Amino acid sequence: MSEPVLSARALRKSFRSGDALLQVLRDVNLDVAAGESVSIRGESGSGKSTLLNLIAGLDAPDSGTVLWGGSPDTGAGRRAAYLGMVFQSFYLVPELDALANVLLARRILGRIDAAARDRARSLLGDVGLSDRAHHLPSQLSGGERQRVALARALMNGPNLIVADEPTGNLDERTGNEVVELLLGLCASADTALVLVTHNASHAAKTRRSLTLTAGALGGS
Amino acid sequence: MPWYLHLALRQLFPTGRRFPFFTLISTLGVALGVMVLVVVMSIMGGFAYEIRHLIVDTEGEVQIVARGPVSDYASVVKRVESVPGVAAATPYARDAVMVKFGDKPAFPMLRGLDLGSIERVTQLGRYVVVGSLDDLDDDSVILSDQIASSLGANVGDSIEVYSPLIINKLSADAVFLPRQVRVVGILHIGHQQLDSSTVYGTLRLAQDLYGLGSTVHGIDVRLNPGVNEDDAVARVNKVLPDGIRAFSWEDSFSDFLWVLNLERSMIFFLLLFIVIVAAFSVTSSLLISVVRKTREIGLLGALGGRPLHVALCFCAQGLFIGVLGTVSGLAAGFLALAVRNDVVLWVARVTQRQEVLRRFYQFSELPSHTSGSTVALIVVLTIVISTLAGTIPAWRAARLKPVEALRSE
Structure with a gap:
């Protein structure tokens, strides 16, 4: 059996709040295979975003390990190529147009050539924004911005995409379109997906649906 | 990028x-x-x-002076001109005088020029706005424009020149007569200090006025283009007799x-x-x-x-x-x-x-x-x-x- 794209083992994370120590994650284990889509649901404050940050290597666990393709290297240098991220608030750079925002992911890897530009344009076409390539984020709707963010997450051909409530700022119809697009693009690129969502219907569309309750991850 | x-x-x-x-x-x-x-x-x-431009144009890049008057200056000029990098040298005499036109006096420096060599060392002729350096002889002067203006003198007028020797003659109860000279030119350098305080005459006129005989006060030197002034000064000093020293214009105006x-x-x-x-x-x-x-x-x-x-x-x-x-x-x-x-x-x-x-x-x-x-x-x-x-x-x-x-x- 091939190495999982993501392997999290016995992750524990706590935060200090005044004198109290809040245990947010307790021995969380998660394996995601190549091309697999996994959703994580949970109430607000259940630790979904914390888990995502640990998975993405943006934060360090108190204990436990995160492996990307069997390697413990989850540093910034590897993150650019291995992992794509999608956020609730899109986080596009306002001074860059849609095409430049997509290309930013590749620039951080240090390689911009004609092929990269073609891929960025192709991804914008895949998310239905061919004709908006030179529009600034301020000239795009919320759904369009999130599509640009999807294209950016896929730009470097990552093994894994982590999406933190990507429909949280969108209306239901646009949210559905974005999730369909995300799942479709990940499937066609054989990219694994970890989707954090409140929406049960969105979670149902993933291959595996998990729930985070009181810091512990359970299957459903 | x-x-x-x-x-x-x-x-x-x-x-x-x-x-x-x-x-x-x-x-x-x-x-x-x-x-x-x-x-x-x-x-x-x-x-x-x-x-720098005005000093070099009117006095050359290097000035040679002695503690007193320089005797046998022709031989010194010859030695200096043999130094590599030196284009030409010209002797001069310079001191304060009183000039008078009508009842208007002025107290400039009178600089005596060697007409045979002055134009090889300085660009003085370029600054003569009325008349010419060629018009200068032992009985004439060229006034800077502000002196001319303050005296009210023009080209062709005759002015009186009183030299420092007047002091000696007065103390010896000798009869003293000023030197009558013609104004043959007006000069404008563009520097207020020079334009308000300088009169030019021949070397012989200055030697007579200052009682120098055949000696001079110093020698101005022009260098070939591109020659380093400090190096040239060092070379010139090597050929100068004791008691005579060369200075670059920067040394002369160092303060x-x-x-x-x-x-x-x-x-x-x-x-x-x-x-x-x-x-x-x-x-x-x-x-x-x-x-x-x-x-x-x-x-x-x-x-x-x-x-x-x-x-x-x-x-x-x-x-x-x-x-x-x-x-x-x-x-x-x-x-x-x-x-x-x-x-x-x-x-x-x-x-x-x-x-x-x-x-x-x-x-x-x-x-x-x-x-x-x-x-x-x-x-x-x-x-x-x-x-x-x-x-x-x-x-x-x-x-x-x-x-x-x-x-x-």
Whole structure:
């Protein structure tokens, strides 16, 4: 059996709040295979975003390990190529147009050539924004911005995409379109997906649906 | 181009917007500092350059003097002219005299010139505006224009010259008669001090007036173009008899030049504060930008950007503002220098102070000389200071943890 794209083992994370120590994650284990889509649901404050940050290597666990393709290297240098991220608030750079925002992911890897530009344009076409390539984020709707963010997450051909409530700022119809697009693009690129969502219907569309309750991850 | 430079440029010049307010104001601040530095340093450099030009044009690059009068000067001139790098040498005699025309006196220096060699050493003939050096003989003088004006004398008039020997003759109860000479030319050098205090005659006239016999007060030397003055002075000193020394014009005016350089250094230092204040404004604006873009900085980390590169993105903004401000400031500075005389004359005319300007600033036009090394120093310091202005915001940005930055409200 091939190495999982993501392997999290016995992750524990706590935060200090005044004198109290809040245990947010307790021995969380998660394996995601190549091309697999996994959703994580949970109430607000259940630790979904914390888990995502640990998975993405943006934060360090108190204990436990995160492996990307069997390697413990989850540093910034590897993150650019291995992992794509999608956020609730899109986080596009306002001074860059849609095409430049997509290309930013590749620039951080240090390689911009004609092929990269073609891929960025192709991804914008895949998310239905061919004709908006030179529009600034301020000239795009919320759904369009999130599509640009999807294209950016896929730009470097990552093994894994982590999406933190990507429909949280969108209306239901646009949210559905974005999730369909995300799942479709990940499937066609054989990219694994970890989707954090409140929406049960969105979670149902993933291959595996998990729930985070009181810091512990359970299957459903 | 690395992503942090690309992003820095895009943040300064966003797509679809020509010149954002922050970039405009920051660049203007730096440009203003550079412009003022270039204009003031060029004008101060112009004074020094013009003074050198006038001294060299009227006295040569090297002056030879002795403790007393130089005897057998012809042999000294011959020896000096044999030194490599020396183009020509000319003897002179110079002392104070009193000149009188009608009932108007003046007290200039009378400089006696050797007409056979003076034009090989100096460019004095270029400054004679009425008449010519060729008209000069042992019974005539050329007056500087301000002396002529204060005496009310013109070419063709006869003036009286009283030499310092009058003191000796008066003490010996001897009869003293002034020397009658004709005015054969008017000279305008363009330096207030020289134009208000110099009269030129022949060497023989000066020797007679000062009782020098066949001796002279000194020898002026012209060097070949490109010859180093200090090296030439060292070579000339080797052939001079004891008691006679050669000095470069810089040695002769060393105190004056030292004061001039001190003034330039102080003014440069003070004006540099305009650039430093502009740099503080850049720091302040970039700090606000770091706070405003906290979540974007978090995003860059999430996309794999290293903290050092995030820092370089903000440092580069300081660098680009510095480069842009420097280029704009240089352009504005050189433009201001190009129209300086028109502006100054307009101000003087409006305030009716043309004469005051000439009297206090020595020159009839505002001089300017831009030294390459000064411009290089301004460019380097401005760009370094502007880049340093970005370091505090850069440090703040680099310290932000992506996970916290993304969570910030």
